[in-house]
Amino acid sequence: MSEGKTFAGKYVIFVHRRGEVKIRASLSTVEKELNSKEFIISDRGYLANIQHVMKMKGRDLYMRDGNIITVGRERLKGVREAILNYWGV
Numbered sequence: 001m002s003e004g005k006t007f008a009g010k011y012v013i014f015v016h017r018r019g020e021v022k023i024r025a026s027l028s029t030v031e032k033e034l035n036s037k038e039f040i041i042s043d044r045g046y047l048a049n050i051q052h053v054m055k056m057k058g059r060d061l062y063m064r065d066g067n068i069i070t071v072g073r074e075r076l077k078g079v080r081e082a083i084l085n086y087w088g089v
Helices: 027-034 073-087
Strands: 011-016 019-024 039-043 046-049 053-057 060-063 068-070
Touching: 027 039, 027 046, 039 068, 039 073, 053 073
Parallel strands: none
Antiparallel strands: 011 019, 039 046, 053 060, 060 068
C-alpha cells in the first residue's frame, strides 16, 4: 500500500510534526469530528489545517512542512475565502 493514498475511502492519514498516523475512517467523518473552521477540504482526499498554510499561490497551498496541496477548482473560492478570513485579510 502506498503512503499518502486512501483506499475505498476507508483510511485517513494525518501528517504532523512527528510523522504520520493512519486511521480507519472516511474523510467526511474526520471533518465532522474535528468540527473546526481551521480545517478545510481542499480537494478530494485532502483536509488542510489553515494554521499550517504558509501561502497560497494560484490553486496551490504551501504548507509549513514543505508539502504543496493543490486545491480543486470547485473548492477554490471557498478555500481562498476561508484562508483570507483566517489571516484577517
